[in-house]
Amino acid sequence: MYKVFVNDVPIILSTQKKVGTRYSSYAIKHVDFDKLIKDILDKKIHYVNLYHKKDEKLLHHLKKKMKVITAAGGMVFNPKKEILFIHRKGRWDLPKGKVDKGESLEDAAIREVWEETGVENLKIVRFIDTTYHILKRNGKYKLKETYWYEMFSDFEGELVPETSEDIKKVKWKNFEKSQKAIHKSYENIKLLFPSEYLIKHPKDRIV
Numbered sequence: 001m002y003k004v005f006v007n008d009v010p011i012i013l014s015t016q017k018k019v020g021t022r023y024s025s026y027a028i029k030h031v032d033f034d035k036l037i038k039d040i041l042d043k044k045i046h047y048v049n050l051y052h053k054k055d056e057k058l059l060h061h062l063k064k065k066m067k068v069i070t071a072a073g074g075m076v077f078n079p080k081k082e083i084l085f086i087h088r089k090g091r092w093d094l095p096k097g098k099v100d101k102g103e104s105l106e107d108a109a110i111r112e113v114w115e116e117t118g119v120e121n122l123k124i125v126r127f128i129d130t131t132y133h134i135l136k137r138n139g140k141y142k143l144k145e146t147y148w149y150e151m152f153s154d155f156e157g158e159l160v161p162e163t164s165e166d167i168k169k170v171k172w173k174n175f176e177k178s179q180k181a182i183h184k185s186y187e188n189i190k191l192l193f194p195s196e197y198l199i200k201h202p203k204d205r206i207v
Helices: 033-041 057-067 107-115 175-183
Strands: 002-006 008-012 024-027 049-051 067-077 083-086 091-093 096-098 123-137 140-152 167-173
Touching: 002 033, 002 057, 008 033, 008 057, 024 057, 033 140, 067 107, 067 123, 083 107, 096 107, 107 123, 107 140, 107 167, 167 175
Parallel strands: 002 123, 008 049, 024 049, 067 140
Antiparallel strands: 002 008, 067 083, 067 096, 083 091, 083 167, 123 140
């Protein structure tokens, strides 16, 4: 199963025709994707399941329906176990960006983190996961496929936000502050964090 986000609304890609009574299910091979996204953005549909009996065909059919933008980024830790965040468009995010032609995913991830934050001495620890979200560029919907890596850096210099990319702030955040930042982040970013970081904010609690 995969999750593909339109804003913060997840589209589930699964091998099951029915995943719950709240979900509208469509065969991924035949769905009108432009209309589906419009209905999601117009809040006519809130839960979507796109299905195919073969798991390996799910992303195949999705990628046939729109151009794919490949990106890479990092969740960077320092010796204090703080995590590197950027603040852009009113939300906390992790640094990432488009992979250049001929560039490896790992090299792109390191380059993008450095460009967006100024952090040097970056070393990749492990691959975390791949996230998917849909955006609109030049009037057409595109699928952004982002490869994420856990990184480490002992950099203690100045953090420099890449203002040309609308980044307003760059901050190292400890565990507690990371929890608060994640609450003000994106749903696809939340997928990258262990469960202990995802404690619900008091405003989310049902009284």
